[in-house]
Amino acid sequence: MNTPDAQRPRSELLRRTVLVLVSVVIGLGLIEIGVRASSWTWLFAWPNYVLDARKVLAERDDGRSVHDDRLGYRPRPGYAAPGITIDGDGLRSTGAAPAGDKPPILAVGDSFTFGEEVGNTESWPADLQRITGRRVLNGGVSGYGFDQIVLRAEALAPLHRPGAIVVAFIADDIRRTEMRRMWSADKPYFDLEGDGLGLRNAPVPPRAPAETTLTFWQRTLGYSYAFDFLMRRLDLLHDWFGDHIRVHPAGLGERISCKLTARLAGLEKSSGAPVLLVAAYDPVVWDDPRFAAEQRRLTEGLLDCARRNGLATLDTYDAQAATPRPRDLYVLWHMNAAGNALMARLIAGALGDKGN
Incomplete structure (x- = not known):
């Protein structure tokens, strides 16, 4: 039987716990008000920053993209x-088509191929068109994983009958093959299936409404300007604002991507167009040696898989490293006109007379 003396320590502990929690809540509240007051504007507006960011992304993507049952978008x-400028076939403009009847070169890849942060005629496919004097079809799509890039090549090659196919990637595209959703957009993905691959999440469902994608913490802490301020300073917005769903453990994308090079070899055989696999690099490679080492390992692994499957490859790292300041080849995240011009020259040299 509990005596009043035995109950007193418990009630005292409860009282102190409540006081601590109340103090923490009041302290966090004062920090929130203080940070908001420093900007003044946010003192009177209390949106959910995560939800707003995802709505803005959805509106942007819905404007420039359409849903695709096989590719996602x-x-x-x-x-x-x-x-x-996107033409009637869903390809980015590379400028006026050159004269001649040679078959075109098909370029596929992610945002580095599409040419984010530069104009139509400053992407590397546009530069490649000027250098070779052959029509180059820019089939790059921002945000694609290596799986989507391969599927895009398979979809475009029969339609345009290219004389050569250039498939470009950055190391992060390998990681993206481990995802079912990237940047709030559902995507196809592959499972390892025996000695091959099995396509999953196809047909790909339409984009989910932004309101349905928030976690408990994003629904609550998403309203905090102080927390948003902290995440920005720590450069952690990629995972906080990003709506990504992983289906494979980290690292499995390397095996999946390796097997996807066998599909590219099959495309080379069925289309009669030689395939060139090109490795590009994001700017952090030139800022962080540890990050660079991992990106190089991933890149070299995929290029080696491609060579074992009989594909031609091009690694642009050494050529970039040989420039006075490799970081000057970028705008913010993507290559600038000079960087894309270098890419085009390297690709033109690697293609040689292929596909004529």
């Missing part, structure tokens, strides 16, 4: 914005 035919 692709550029919207006929879309136009300052510096960006």
